[in-house]
Amino acid sequence: MEESQVMHYFLMFIGAVFVNNIVLAQFLGQCPYIGCSKEKTVAIGMGAAVCFVCVLSTALTWLVQKLMLDPLGLGYLQTIVFILLIAALVQFVEMFLKKIIPPLYKSLGIFLPLITTNCCVLGLAILVQREEFGLGTAVFYSFSASAGFMLALILMAGIRERLALCRTPRALQGIPLGLIMAGLMSLCFMAFKGMIS
Amino acid sequence: MASVWKEFSKGLWAEIPPFRVVLGLCPTLAVTKSAENGIGMGLAVIFVLVLSNALISLVRKIIPKKVRIVCFIAIAATLVVAIELLMQAFTYPLYQQLGIFVPLIVVNCIILGRAEAFAAKNPVHLAIADGLGMGIGFTVALTFLGSLRELLGAGQLFGHAVMGGSFKPFTIMIEAPGAFIALGCLLALMNCISIVSARRAGKEPSVNAGGCGCGCCEVKQ
Numbered sequence: 001m002e003e004s005q006v007m008h009y010f011l012m013f014i015g016a017v018f019v020n021n022i023v024l025a026q027f028l029g030q031c032p033y034i035g036c037s038k039e040k041t042v043a044i045g046m047g048a049a050v051c052f053v054c055v056l057s058t059a060l061t062w063l064v065q066k067l068m069l070d071p072l073g074l075g076y077l078q079t080i081v082f083i084l085l086i087a088a089l090v091q092f093v094e095m096f097l098k099k100i101i102p103p104l105y106k107s108l109g110i111f112l113p114l115i116t117t118n119c120c121v122l123g124l125a126i127l128v129q130r131e132e133f134g135l136g137t138a139v140f141y142s143f144s145a146s147a148g149f150m151l152a153l154i155l156m157a158g159i160r161e162r163l164a165l166c167r168t169p170r171a172l173q174g175i176p177l178g179l180i181m182a183g184l185m186s187l188c189f190m191a192f193k194g195m196i197s
Numbered sequence: 198m199a200s201v202w203k204e205f206s207k208g209l210w211a212e213i214p215p216f217r218v219v220l221g222l223c224p225t226l227a228v229t230k231s232a233e234n235g236i237g238m239g240l241a242v243i244f245v246l247v248l249s250n251a252l253i254s255l256v257r258k259i260i261p262k263k264v265r266i267v268c269f270i271a272i273a274a275t276l277v278v279a280i281e282l283l284m285q286a287f288t289y290p291l292y293q294q295l296g297i298f299v300p301l302i303v304v305n306c307i308i309l310g311r312a313e314a315f316a317a318k319n320p321v322h323l324a325i326a327d328g329l330g331m332g333i334g335f336t337v338a339l340t341f342l343g344s345l346r347e348l349l350g351a352g353q354l355f356g357h358a359v360m361g362g363s364f365k366p367f368t369i370m371i372e373a374p375g376a377f378i379a380l381g382c383l384l385a386l387m388n389c390i391s392i393v394s395a396r397r398a399g400k401e402p403s404v405n406a407g408g409c410g411c412g413c414c415e416v417k418q
Contacts (some may be wrong), residue, residue, distance in 0.1 A: 025373050030222035031306055064336045076282060077299040080274035085268050114271070119223050119304045126297050170402075171388035175219055182375030188373065 009140060015017035016144035019193055020118060023094040023152040033153060034178050036111075037165075041072065043157035047150025049111040053093065054124055057086050058142035061125040062135050071167065082125050087116045118148055201326045204319075208330030209337070214307055215380075216338055216387045219309040224298045225339060227378040232355050235343030237335025238298065239286065243275045243329070245302050250316040250328035252276075257317045269312045270303065277303045298304045327364060346370045346379055 022028050029050070036046040061082050071073055094112045097105035119175060124145055128138040159181055168177060198285045221242070228238045252272050260268045262389040282301055284292040291300060302308065311331055316324040347353050350370030354359035361368075395402035 027223050027227035027373070027376070028301075032225060034219075034222065078277065079279050079281065079303060080271070083270055083274045084267075087270060116266070117304045117306070117309055119301050122304050123297055123301055126300055130297065168213050169385075169387045171392060176385035176388065179377045179381030179384065183374040183381060186377055187369070187374040190372065 003087055010035055012137075013144040013147075014195065016141060017148040017151060018189060019195060021148045021152055021189050022124075022145045023149055023187045024182065027125075028123040029118055032114065032120075033149075033156065033182070034175055036114075037153055037156040040125070040154060040157045040161060042152075043153040044150070045107055046049060046111050046114075047146075047153045049108040049115060050118060050120055050149055051146040052108070053086075053090060053112075053115050054121055054142045054146040055139055056093065056123050058125055058128055059088055059135065059139050060089060061085055062128065062138050065129055066135075078126065078129070083122055085115075085120055086125070120146065124133045145177055152185070156182065198239070201305075201322060204315075204323050205326040205330040208327065208334040210334075212331070213287035213338055215411060216330060216337070217391075218310075219384070220310050220384070221305045221335065222380075223301065225342065226380060227298050228295055229343040229346055229376060229379075230371050231337055231347045231351075231353075232340050232343040234294055235339035236336060237288065238295060239332070239339045241280050241295075241299065242302060242305065242307060242335055243332030245273060246308055246311060246332045246335075247325055247328040248276050249273045249308055250311060251321055253312045253316040254319060254321045265317065266313075269309055269317075271294075273301045273308045273312075286404040290312070296367040297396050307331065327381060342379060342383065345383075346375055349379075350375060 002139070021027060023030070023033050030134070030184075032046055032050070060190065064081065064085060065075075069078060069081065074081075090112055090178050094105075094109065097108065124142045128141055131141075133141060156178070163177070163181075172180075208214070210217075212218045214226050215222060224242075225237050228234045249272050251267070253269060256268070277300060280302070281292075284295075284299060285349075311328060315327045344354055348360065349367050350372075351368075352358055352364045352366045367375070370379065373385070392402040
């Protein structure tokens with residue numbers, strides 16, 4: 001690979017993780033961000049599972065879009081085809097991991113059923129189509145973006161573990177405080193905006 | 198008739214999403230840059246929710262329990278494709294504004310959450326009432342949040358300047374952090390109201406603590 005190309009991918013990674021973080025700037029995957037961020041171990045598991053499924057599903061949906069939907073002129077069926085593909089893929093991944101790699105299944109298994117309805121996965125699959133990326137770029141982008149998801153989830157879990165020891169007003173406990181903290185984190189991440197033009 | 202009204206009205210205040218029952222956070226945060234976008238998103242969700250509730254309730258006795266989630270998703274996805282095409286045809290600027298959040302209605306927890314919690318267990322007329330109530334509640338909530346952010350962040354309401362010349366807008370309110378902070382404060386306010394009113398009635402207050410309320414977003418160990 002040429003140096004400029006390496007630089008291009010590096011900037012894309014930084015951009016997807018920090019500047020346009022998928023949770024904090026693009027608002028995808030809010031439910032797991034709020035729901036699975038109470039403990040760091042859960043956050044790491046969920047983040048890894050999303051990363052894994054996102055990369056696989058982006059590759060699969062990209063191929064289906066370019067090889068089936070586009071030649072046949074069925075682009076308008078994108079949403080329904082993608083969500084069913086993702087649902088099937090998650091089922092297969094679950095069965096595959098259970099049979100072939102039981103230790104991995106043990107750590108990721110409980111998260112997999114939640115991932116079908118995670119808007120990160122479908123959102124990324126549609127996003128890379130709208131940006132008209134090539135296959136390699138699409139897969140790399142979805143890996144970077146889901147790494148950004150994992151980072152946000154782990155940071156949030158870290159803060160929440162500390163916060164559990166503090167006394168907070170009854171009305172703010174749980175989701176309200178989680179959202180306000182997410183807002184402050186998002187404010188911090190906005191500072192990265194100047195980094196890449 | 199009374200039961201239909203009961204199911205309809207609970208979505209308007211007692212279980213209004215996303216303020217009381219925390220469902221559908223992604224579109225709530227993403228599209229409420231302005232009041233107009235909030236209404237558009239809300240109307241699209243009403244369309245999908247009412248029809249998906251009705252269809253799921255119709256086929257609820259035929260679907261095997263094991264594959265029900267996939268069936269719900271397939272029904273919702275079909276309706277979302279329909280609303281996507283309708284929006285492209287009639288309200289193209291709005292469709293562009295809402296971006297990927299129109300196809301993402303499929304994985305909106307409101308649709309699946311109501312299907313799982315209500316439509317799969319109740320007859321059609323109640324399911325439609327529930328969908329309509331929840332949808333209207335969601336629209337009202339989005340419009341309110343959108344107006345608040347637009348008012349503070351741009352000094353406008355539905356695109357018209359209303360705050361006068363001396364008002365300096367807090368630009369942060371229409372940026373990403375403003376969405377989180379505004380929704381967080383509104384949820385806290387709703388909790389305050391329910392705590393105070395429960396105390397007055399001498400009952401144990403219930404707050405919207407915990408994760409997303411749809412049951413498909415939290416880890417069950």
